[in-house]
Amino acid sequence: MSKKLYLYLNPTLFRYGFPNHPLTTKRYEYFLERYSRVKDRFLECVVEVYDFECSESYLELFHSKGYIEFVKRMSELGSGFLDYGDTPAYKGVYEVSLTSVCATRDGVLRTLDGGIAVNLAGGWHHAFRDRASGFCVFNDIGVAIESIRDRAIKILYIDIDAHHGDGVYYPYESDPNIYIFDIHESPQFLFPGTGFSYEIGSGNAVGTKLNIEMMPGADGSQLLEAVKKIDEFIGDKEFGYVIIQAGTDGLKGDPLTHLEYDVDSFVEAVKYFVSIALDRGVGVTLLGGGGYQPEVFGDVWVRLVEELCGML
């Protein structure tokens, strides 16, 4: 039996966005509008997932109780900020962010023995144990890692969002079982100002992380050159699961970054990373991450669903 692509379409997920903000829910509306027009092509491959287990207790795998309570209180209040000004609170932000975490967690568990999971409203790689940051409330990636690490043991995390995945890198900087390969715009020019190429892990985890800095204006061919560095990075490393944060904010025209990837190269990059998982017979979850051109986001993800189905 061929493997499936599990596509998370729970409506609460698609409320992950903020009022008067670059991260709006329009990106999901564009995706759904385009997806519904072509979905008949994917009937053999895509399993649409609307329901999954969700418990507040999952958050504690990565976040402090105090921070979880803080987000809950701010969500009831419905105003103010969850950080120093990038991540606004709104009524229901707690439930929406929790749902995102639960979807990513469900995706990795469902595909632990193979297959692909896609959560477009996931990949919140700036959230830390006790704080929100950069539009990220709860770190679904951290919760997912903690949910499967007793079974997958070693996990490969790949991040091609234009921003450095600091909320994943630092918590696992000295953990040799979490491999991190992160391509992003140079921290000299972009938030969060970390992810220098000399940051390669610490202690006995040195060499288990790679940060690749892209200069402003970097194009698709430069992206693909950087992608190829994963072969040497992986070497003879073994891992039981792959998580990919495939943020589209490095695509040309994005209002928040200065990278200029073209869509074809970006899609090729994602497919290359997915093939790393499929060739080894391990499962892979893809997360939507950033991407602030709503129509581009919708187009690229519909295309990715189609291309990934072609790989299964």
Ligand SMILES: [Zn+2]
């Ligand atoms: Zn980003």
